[in-house]
Amino acid sequence: MPRLLSWGCWRAALARARHPIFSAGHRGTSGGRSCARDPPAGVVELQGELDRFGGVSVSLAGLSSLDRLDAATFQRGLLAAIQQWRSEGRIAVWLHIPILQSRFIAPAASLGFSFHHAESDSSTLTLWLGEGPNRLPRYATHQVGVAGAVFDENTRKILIVQDRNKLKNMWKFPGGLSEPGEDIGDTAVREVFEETGIKSEFRSLLSIRQQHGNPGVFGKSDMYIICRLKPYSFTINFCQHECLRCEWIDLYDLVKTENTTPITSRVARLLLYGYKEGFDKIDLTMEEFPAVYTGLFYKLYHKKLPENYKTMIKNVPNSYLNV
Ligand SMILES: NC(=O)C1=CN([C@@H]2O[C@H](COP(=O)(O)OP(=O)(O)OC[C@H]3O[C@@H](n4cnc5c(N)ncnc54)[C@H](O)[C@@H]3O)[C@@H](O)[C@H]2O)C=CC1
Ligand SMILES: [Mg+2]
Numbered sequence: 001m002p003r004l005l006s007w008g009c010w011r012a013a014l015a016r017a018r019h020p021i022f023s024a025g026h027r028g029t030s031g032g033r034s035c036a037r038d039p040p041a042g043v044v045e046l047q048g049e050l051d052r053f054g055g056v057s058v059s060l061a062g063l064s065s066l067d068r069l070d071a072a073t074f075q076r077g078l079l080a081a082i083q084q085w086r087s088e089g090r091i092a093v094w095l096h097i098p099i100l101q102s103r104f105i106a107p108a109a110s111l112g113f114s115f116h117h118a119e120s121d122s123s124t125l126t127l128w129l130g131e132g133p134n135r136l137p138r139y140a141t142h143q144v145g146v147a148g149a150v151f152d153e154n155t156r157k158i159l160i161v162q163d164r165n166k167l168k169n170m171w172k173f174p175g176g177l178s179e180p181g182e183d184i185g186d187t188a189v190r191e192v193f194e195e196t197g198i199k200s201e202f203r204s205l206l207s208i209r210q211q212h213g214n215p216g217v218f219g220k221s222d223m224y225i226i227c228r229l230k231p232y233s234f235t236i237n238f239c240q241h242e243c244l245r246c247e248w249i250d251l252y253d254l255v256k257t258e259n260t261t262p263i264t265s266r267v268a269r270l271l272l273y274g275y276k277e278g279f280d281k282i283d284l285t286m287e288e289f290p291a292v293y294t295g296l297f298y299k300l301y302h303k304k305l306p307e308n309y310k311t312m313i314k315n316v317p318n319s320y321l322n323v
Pocket of ligand 1 (some may be wrong): 143144145146163164165172173175176177191216222223224225241242261263264
């Protein structure tokens with residue numbers, strides 16, 4: 001879909017003029033800009049990129065001419081641009097401000113902008129212009145932690161650690177926070193290797209814990225996922241910074257011990273059930289699918305689906321379904 005642009009051209013006659021002026025332009029219906037096609041030197045030209053919801057996204061990055069702009073002048077210019085975008089019926093403005101231009105945050109806030117989120121080098125503020133209450137989606141709501149229950153079926157041994165820096169040192173599965181863009185199984189394998197030195201491969205998802213109000217998660221909720229991993233190295237070489245202890249113990253001993261967390265104890269019992277009666281009883285297996293967005297893929301986790309259901313044609317006769 002073509003990317004529409006809504007031009008907010010601020011005529012900031014910088015440096016030379018006594019009173020820099022702004023005027024907010026916009027994309028004319030003919031698709032041309034209402035601003036001068038070749039603005040004179042020193043004009044700050046801001047591209048507000050339209051999104052598919054009718055919002056305008058404006059980035060201050062790369063506008064070196066803003067370096068000499070004072071906050072008050074910026075505020076006047078932004079006010080003019082907002083009035084322009086409001087008259088065009090835009091529903092919101094997303095303002096992306098590089099960390100070194102944070103002096104523009106307060107003027108924007110005085111015009112009603114509020115923080116949406118920040119990354120290491122920039123913050124994003126939003127202003128709702130639409131009818132009724134603000135309908136913009138919030139930023140991330142959860143942190144994702146992933147642990148690996150590394151279980152060796154041949155010896156019935158399970159790999160456990162005691163974390164350093166924890167209030168109570170109880171036995172748990174090695175694991176940690178997922179990196180941006182990292183698959184769940186990859187987080188589990190990586191964190192197990194980093195914390196214990198054991199190499200493993202992903203087998204399935206076993207459990208998902210959702211916890212709200214977790215201290216130390218910056219007010220976010222916590223999604224803690226435990227995966228079943230199969231080891232292919234056995235010599236422990238654990239990270240002294242993160243762990244106090246790391247051992248292979250018999251799965252029965254983990255089921256029986258008191259010195260563990262409830263979730264670890266429950267997943268140990270789940271593993272024992274799978275070990276005794278078949279892992280298909282407990283596994284959420286993973287399958288990769290092409291996403292509707294070209295070139296992207298996603299991983300789907302669910303109980304094993306028999307092949308005939310996977311390949312069943314869409315208009316299957318009711319008789320087949322015994323309905
Ligand atoms: N089995 C259980 O019940 C437990 C579950 N979890 C879950 O595991 C996930 C996180 O795993 P972790 O092993 O804790 O993460 P991790 O393996 O990624 O380690 C995080 C590291 O960052 C350090 N750290 C955390 N906050 C810090 C701060 N504010 N300043 C300095 N250092 C800091 C920690 O000491 C730790 O060394 C979460 O989803 C959590 O809910 C964590 C502990 C126990
Ligand atoms: Mg950890």
